[in-house]
Amino acid sequence: MSVRLRHEAIVRSLRRNGTSTVANLATEVRASRRTVLRDISALRDEGFVIHSEPGRGGGLQLDPQSVQTTARLSVAEVFALLISVASMRAAGNLPFAGLADAGLAKIEKALPPDKMRDLRRFLGCLYVGQLSPLVDISDREAMEPALLPAFESAFLQRQSLGFQYRDAKGSVTSRVVEPQAMLILPPLWYLVAWDPARTDFRHFRMDRISRPECIQGASFRRRRVQFADGVSPIRGLPR
Amino acid sequence: MSVRLRHEAIVRSLRRNGTSTVANLATEVRASRRTVLRDISALRDEGFVIHSEPGRGGGLQLDPQSVQTTARLSVAEVFALLISVASMRAAGNLPFAGLADAGLAKIEKALPPDKMRDLRRFLGCLYVGQLSPLVDISDREAMEPALLPAFESAFLQRQSLGFQYRDAKGSVTSRVVEPQAMLILPPLWYLVAWDPARTDFRHFRMDRISRPECIQGASFRRRRVQFADGVSPIRGLPR
DNA sequence: GCCAATGGTGCCAAATGTTGGCACCATTTA
DNA sequence: TAAATGGTGCCAACATTTGGCACCATTGGC
Numbered sequence: 001m002s003v004r005l006r007h008e009a010i011v012r013s014l015r016r017n018g019t020s021t022v023a024n025l026a027t028e029v030r031a032s033r034r035t036v037l038r039d040i041s042a043l044r045d046e047g048f049v050i051h052s053e054p055g056r057g058g059g060l061q062l063d064p065q066s067v068q069t070t071a072r073l074s075v076a077e078v079f080a081l082l083i084s085v086a087s088m089r090a091a092g093n094l095p096f097a098g099l100a101d102a103g104l105a106k107i108e109k110a111l112p113p114d115k116m117r118d119l120r121r122f123l124g125c126l127y128v129g130q131l132s133p134l135v136d137i138s139d140r141e142a143m144e145p146a147l148l149p150a151f152e153s154a155f156l157q158r159q160s161l162g163f164q165y166r167d168a169k170g171s172v173t174s175r176v177v178e179p180q181a182m183l184i185l186p187p188l189w190y191l192v193a194w195d196p197a198r199t200d201f202r203h204f205r206m207d208r209i210s211r212p213e214c215i216q217g218a219s220f221r222r223r224r225v226q227f228a229d230g231v232s233p234i235r236g237l238p239r
Numbered sequence: 240m241s242v243r244l245r246h247e248a249i250v251r252s253l254r255r256n257g258t259s260t261v262a263n264l265a266t267e268v269r270a271s272r273r274t275v276l277r278d279i280s281a282l283r284d285e286g287f288v289i290h291s292e293p294g295r296g297g298g299l300q301l302d303p304q305s306v307q308t309t310a311r312l313s314v315a316e317v318f319a320l321l322i323s324v325a326s327m328r329a330a331g332n333l334p335f336a337g338l339a340d341a342g343l344a345k346i347e348k349a350l351p352p353d354k355m356r357d358l359r360r361f362l363g364c365l366y367v368g369q370l371s372p373l374v375d376i377s378d379r380e381a382m383e384p385a386l387l388p389a390f391e392s393a394f395l396q397r398q399s400l401g402f403q404y405r406d407a408k409g410s411v412t413s414r415v416v417e418p419q420a421m422l423i424l425p426p427l428w429y430l431v432a433w434d435p436a437r438t439d440f441r442h443f444r445m446d447r448i449s450r451p452e453c454i455q456g457a458s459f460r461r462r463r464v465q466f467a468d469g470v471s472p473i474r475g476l477p478r
Numbered sequence: 479g480c481c482a483a484t485g486g487t488g489c490c491a492a493a494t495g496t497t498g499g500c501a502c503c504a505t506t507t508a
Numbered sequence: 509t510a511a512a513t514g515g516t517g518c519c520a521a522c523a524t525t526t527g528g529c530a531c532c533a534t535t536g537g538c
Contacts, residue, residue: 002495003525004243022485032527037486054485055535081339084323100320105247108254241524242496261514271498276515293505293514 003039006031010039011048014062021059081107160215161193166208176215177202242278245270249278250287253301260298389451393418399454400432405447415454416441 001009009029014020026036040060044050049063085100162176177193180201191204240248248268253259265275279299283289288302324339393400401415416432419440430443 021483023483034487034527034529035525038526041486052485053535054533055483059484081320081324081343084339085320100323102244102247103320105244105251108251260512262512273498273500273516274496277497280515291514293512298513 007039019059019061162215163212164210165204246278246282258298258300389453393453401454402451403449404443
């Protein structure tokens with residue numbers, strides 16, 4: 001049984017029975033407990049709201065409303081979203097552009113046929129250049145695709161982030177920092193983080209970060225990152 | 240790229256372009272010819288009706304009525320969309336950014352509460368700069384917000400567009416043109432249009448257009464705007 | 479306090495599925 | 509005929525999924 005079919009089977013079972021347990025579902029779809037738990041997690045990522053409660057009398061419950069939350073967007077809105085993603089891709093932010101694309105794909109799929117026709121006519125008029133002739137990106141590498149998942153958990157769970165950093169001179173250092181903010185100044189992206197080893201804030205150019213990994217352990221506190229009013233945060237950023 | 244994403248990309252491409260070839264799709268989704276053929280076969284199994292014809296002039300064509308699904312986005316996807324819109328706003332494309340924002344608002348509204356919480360935590364870590372230090376936009380004005388609605392009807396209904404244009408020297412002329420395409424070369428946007436008064440194509444920098452208005456009346460025909468393969472369309476654009 | 483049932487996570491080796499070449503075929507149009 | 513196209517079979521390299529295991533946290537009943 002393919003992953004997709006199993007996911008559908010799980011949703012159907014939850015919808016039919018109202019509530020169930022991981023062990024039950026595992027028997028039903030003929031997969032292991034572990035696999036069902038992984039599936040549940042995947043379904044939640046896809047937007048299904050599945051309530052769960054550990055302990056006796058608990059179990060899994062599918063929120064029936066979660067399945068029907070379709071956003072109705074106008075053609076122009078979808079078009080504007082498409083453009084923004086296309087611009088971002090053109091600016092070189094491939095990992096994020098890929099993710100945004102995946103989201104857009106879902107939106108487009110939900111678009112009724114007549115709106116789709118309008119969108120096609122719009123798109124026929126659109127060309128997006130690969131490079132901006134005014135931006136010097138000659139010394140710039142692509143951001144690592146692995147950055148996104150690592151950042152996601154680091155930011156959401158406030159965990160320290162370890163990585164290799166290569167500065168403007170080319171020397172590489174190993175860092176473990178507490179991520180505080182992302183700073184986007186197109187076409188460059190920066191990570192603003194507290195460096196415990198240096199007891200100070202540091203800025204890191206994202207495209208110079210490699211081998212990111214989330215450090216499991218005690219979560220740190222948020223620190224205030226403030227830019228004084230009217231003062232550009234650009235000064236002092238790594239070139 | 241996962242199988243699922245590739246399938247979606249293929250469906251989207253077929254929907255957008257109406258027709259395509261295996262070789263084209265393979266390039267687009269960065270997979271081999273063989274893989275695309277397998278994907279097509281899988282999509283057909285899933286219920287997509289894809290017409291195909293071998294030989295010159297043939298190609299693949301997706302029956303538009305074949306599938307309907309609902310959109311369910313993950314937090315990361317919404318986040319990526321938010322970032323792309325934010326970047327676009329930072330690059331100065333205010334009218335479109337506003338529209339994209341409106342679309343995103345609808346999506347966010349459809350997001351279940353717990354995902355919304357995650358998203359907010361993400362957003363708390365995000366600052367988007369107003370200017371790129373590497374891009375010289377000193378001589379560039381903002382695009383008029385009125386441009387978008389006028390363009391929407393002009394493009395969709397193929398109506399002529401009238402506006403005031405200020406060239407690089409500062410002299411202002413009144414134009415009535417037939418919009419053919421938009422060309423985005425960040426950070427500048429261009430309107431590619433047929434100018435009947437000059438019986439030729441003209442490029443207009445969007446930020447130099449003011450007082451746009453849609454001319455009600457007979458709709459014009461689309462003209463082919465083609466860039467030769469490998470030839471940059473940048474040459475000859477207004478500075 | 480203790481226990482069993484439950485959801486949840488990390489890890490790893492084995493099983494399974496995917497991918498991209500390659501050769502080859504059939505059809506169509508110039 | 510030649511070139512472009514869709515389509516199939518095969519297979520080794522590669523990537524992903526799976527299930528088992530140990531373990532943790534929470535819950536409710538005894």
